[in-house]
Amino acid sequence: MKHDAFFRKHPVFTGKELAGHLSSLGEVRGRTQESLLAYHRKAGRVVLVRRGLYAVIPPGADPGSYPIDPFLVAAKLTPDAVLSHYTALEFHGKAYSVHTHFVYSASRPLGSLNFRAYVFRGARFPQALLRFGKENFGVSAAERSGQELRVTTLERTLVDVLDRPDLSGSWEEIWRSLESVEFFDLDKVVEYALLLGNATTGAKVGFFLDQHRETLMVDDRHLNMLHDMRPRQPHYLNRSKRKSGRLVSEWNLVVPSIVLERAWGEVP
Known part of the structure; x- marks a missing residue:
């Protein structure tokens, strides 16, 4: 839940932007970013555009068809x-x-x-x-x-x-x-x-x-x-x-x- 504000403000985001967000929360441990991305991709909240670039899918939307800008x-x-x-x-x-x-x-x-x-x-x-x-x-x-x-x-x-x-x-x-x-x-x-x-x-x-x-x-x-x-x-x-x-x-x-x-x- 504490990352929802970031996702709302960044419908398309880079790994660097996510790293900056996590750093602002003091979450700089080991594989925090990889684990967070893996969790949200599995949950259908984030899709991979290319390496290092991601798009956010709103709750309840279909990850395969939701329009990405x-x-x-x-x-x-x-x-x-x-x-x-x-x-x-x-x-x-x-x-x-x-x-x-x-x-x-x-x-x-x-x-x-x-x-x-x-x-x-x-x-x-x-x-x-x-x-x-x-x-x-x-x-x-x-x-x-x-x-x-x-x-x-x-x-x-x-x-x-x-x-x-x-x-x-x-x-x-x-x-x-x-x-x-x-x-x-x-x-x-x-x-x-x-x-x-x-x-x-x-x-x-x-x-x-x-x-x-x-x-x-x-x-x-x-x-x-x-x-x-x-x-x-x-x-x-x-x-x-x-x-x-x-x-x-x-x-x-x-x-x-x-x-x-x-x-x-x-x-x-």
């Missing part, structure tokens, strides 16, 4: 995990569709994890951020079910999903999700794109902002800074999937027609 799982897979890419769009309520794949960024992400119907995939922080110690640029603290987690801001997320479309669904999902955001701090968007220093990513961000110049109130100065970093030779919008498209010479990007024309919005 995947955002909390993703946020606790590593000590420095940050919800990012399409998962950040979902967390902010801006995703066009619901995914069962959850993405987090970290300095040393784990391998892909399957838990129930979910797949969790880690992405390493961009090299430029690690080089300059800027991993937390555009990262904000948020609360979910009483627990604090970290998530990329909409400004960083805009750049991240264009930088790594392989982590963010189809172009329609990316475009429609970003178009649902009414306001971006464009100074922060450009600052982050420049920090990454990737010419192709800068051009993709510039192309998106150029295409939404009126709705997002984009200034020429924002576009000019991104224009200066565009690649010298034409690059594909998604270099890993080189689909045919049209060259947008302004940004040296080969853009699929469906993106250029936003053809998914057409009514047959």
Whole structure:
């Protein structure tokens, strides 16, 4: 009973968090933590997500079917995990569709994890951020079910999903999700794109902002800074999937027609 308060406040918890709780009660003897976890797992109160990570099951609920919050799982897979890419769009309520794949960024992400119907995939922080110690640029603290987690801001997320479309669904999902955001701090968007220093990513961000110049109130100065970093030779919008498209010479990007024309919005 004396551990119920911890379980209520930590629907998903790490072994380190449990150890801190036990230490606060003066329970630091030998195998106290292992015994406690074994007892509650046998009683159906706790389920193992992966080594060192657990989820709480309320009394009377079915351990096999009780829903576990995947955002909390993703946020606790590593000590420095940050919800990012399409998962950040979902967390902010801006995703066009619901995914069962959850993405987090970290300095040393784990391998892909399957838990129930979910797949969790880690992405390493961009090299430029690690080089300059800027991993937390555009990262904000948020609360979910009483627990604090970290998530990329909409400004960083805009750049991240264009930088790594392989982590963010189809172009329609990316475009429609970003178009649902009414306001971006464009100074922060450009600052982050420049920090990454990737010419192709800068051009993709510039192309998106150029295409939404009126709705997002984009200034020429924002576009000019991104224009200066565009690649010298034409690059594909998604270099890993080189689909045919049209060259947008302004940004040296080969853009699929469906993106250029936003053809998914057409009514047959």
